[in-house]
Amino acid sequence: MEKIPILKMGPFLLVTIQVDLYDRLALNLESDLIQMVNKVGSKGVLIDISAVNIVDSFMGRILGNIASMSRILDAQTVVVGMQPAVAITLVELGLPLNGVRTALNVEKGMKLLQSMVSPDEAGEGENIEDDTIAV
Amino acid sequence: MRPERGKTSKMILSLSKDEMEIVREQDVVPFRNRVREYSVRIKMGLVNQTKLITAASELVRNMLNYAKGGRIRIEIVSKGRDNGIRLTFSDKGPGISNIDLAMKDGWSTAKSLGLGLPGARRLVNEFDIKSEPGKGTTITIIKWSNG
Numbered sequence: 116m117e118k119i120p121i122l123k124m125g126p127f128l129l130v131t132i133q134v135d136l137y138d139r140l141a142l143n144l145e146s147d148l149i150q151m152v153n154k155v156g157s158k159g160v161l162i163d164i165s166a167v168n169i170v171d172s173f174m175g176r177i178l179g180n181i182a183s184m185s186r187i188l189d190a191q192t193v194v195v196g197m198q199p200a201v202a203i204t205l206v207e208l209g210l211p212l213n214g215v216r217t218a219l220n221v222e223k224g225m226k227l228l229q230s231m232v233s234p235d236e237a238g239e240g241e242n243i244e245d246d247t248i249a250v
Numbered sequence: 251m252r253p254e255r256g257k258t259s260k261m262i263l264s265l266s267k268d269e270m271e272i273v274r275e276q277d278v279v280p281f282r283n284r285v286r287e288y289s290v291r292i293k294m295g296l297v298n299q300t301k302l303i304t305a306a307s308e309l310v311r312n313m314l315n316y317a318k319g320g321r322i323r324i325e326i327v328s329k330g331r332d333n334g335i336r337l338t339f340s341d342k343g344p345g346i347s348n349i350d351l352a353m354k355d356g357w358s359t360a361k362s363l364g365l366g367l368p369g370a371r372r373l374v375n376e377f378d379i380k381s382e383p384g385k386g387t388t389i390t391i392i393k394w395s396n397g
Contacts, residue, residue, distance in 0.1 A: 135279045138311065169282065169300055171307040172365040200300035208304060208369040209355060 119144045121151050127159040127228055128152065129221075133166045141177045149184045157190050159228035163221055165196025175210040182215045191231045192216060195224035262392075264336070266326045273319040278310050281322060285335065288324055292333040294395045302335060302393040305370035309339050309389055312366050317343020317386065327392065334375070334394040345383040353379075 117140055122129040128151055130144070148160060160181065164170070170178070182192040195218045205212060216231075218224035268288075270281050282303050289299045306322075313320045320341030327336045346352045353371065358364035371377040376392035 135282065137275045137278050139275055168286075169304045169307060171304045171311070172363050172369055173307075173311060176363055198300075200297045203297055204300045204304045204373065207301065207372050208308075209365050209372065210363070210369070 118147070121148060123151075123155055123157070126157060126232065127161055127225070128155075128157045129161050129163070131163040131166070136167070136174055138173055141174055145177050145181055145184075148181055149188070152185050152188050152190045157185075158232040159190055160185050160192045161221065161224050161228060162192065162194045163196050163224075164194060164201075165198065165220070167201065168198070170197075170201050170205055172208060172210055175205060175208075175212060178215055179212060191228055193218050193224040193227050193231075195219065195221050260329065262327050262329045262336075264325045264327050265333075268324045270322050270324065271319070272310055272313060272322060275314060277319075278307065278314070281310060282307060284324060285337065288326060288335050289393075289395075292326055292335065292395050294335070294393070298393055298395065298397065301373040302337075302391075305373040305391060305393070306337055308366040308370040309337075309391070313339055313341045313343070313387075317341035320386075329394075332394045332396070334392050334397065336390065336392045338388065338390045340386065340388045342386040345385055345387055346379075346381040347383045349379055349381060 117134065119130060119132055119134070119140065128148065130148065134140070151157065152160065162178070162181070178194055185192050193216045197217065216227065218227050268284065270277070270284065272278065272281060285303050285306050286299060289302060294302070310322065320339060320343070323338040325336045327334050351357055353367050355368045356364040370391065374391040374393045375397040376390075378390040379387070381387040
């Protein structure tokens with residue numbers, strides 16, 4: 116069974132979707148991610164969809180679910196890198212992804228996540244930026 | 251300016267076709283890729299390609315969820331100077347008893363968002379649905395290359 120890797124980066128989880136998703140794979144990602152948020156006490160989830168060519172209503176719903184489920188577990192979700200054609204299609208489809216925070220790329224998404232999480236909480240994990248300051 | 255050839259341009263010609271059988275979820279990815287290949291062949295722009303494939307993805311999901319799969323015909327069609335892709339989804343599922351209701355935003359018998367059919371219709375240029383309860387459903391969509 117294929118799996119989408121989830122990377123832990125300090126207080127955040129990073130997911131880069133590099134394959135074409137079918138429904139089962141997307142559902143598994145949803146549950147894996149939520150379990151991981153709970154297990155490691157993540158404060159934020161960053162999902163990079165820059166390699167995703169299509170987001171249909173099912174995939175859109177999964178993204179929305181991940182955002183609301185993590186919010187309940189006190190974690191923020193930011194979706195980054197959406198292709199312009201995908202954005203146009205989603206709105207026309209009737210799924211404007213309300214409630215899902217987005218950013219243009221991974222870098223901006225990380226900054227957004229950091230700004231959404233209070234500084235003392237962000238310091239709980241091995242945040243790279245905090246380490247360099249400590250040295 | 252060349253004169254328009256008038257009425258003959260209304261006719262839709264099928265130029266090239268292919269058929270695929272969809273029985274499980276994993277078939278969806280190769281199907282979407284095939285649709286992309288066909289749209290690239292007629293030089294469809296990226297936005298229209300994305301709209302077509304997204305609509306196709308919605309319809310193929312319906313086919314799998316409600317009819318346990320079916321057959322899809324992929325065709326390159328032309329009408330006058332326009333080229334396009336026509337997809338025909340046929341299944342032998344339970345059919346749709348109330349098409350008007352099924353085409354409404356937010357209406358679903360499953361626990362979904364109910365965007366599949368109405369959303370797919372918004373993303374393509376031509377949309378035709380025929381269904382007979384107990385016999386099956388056939389949905390035909392066309393996306394013109396510059397439509």
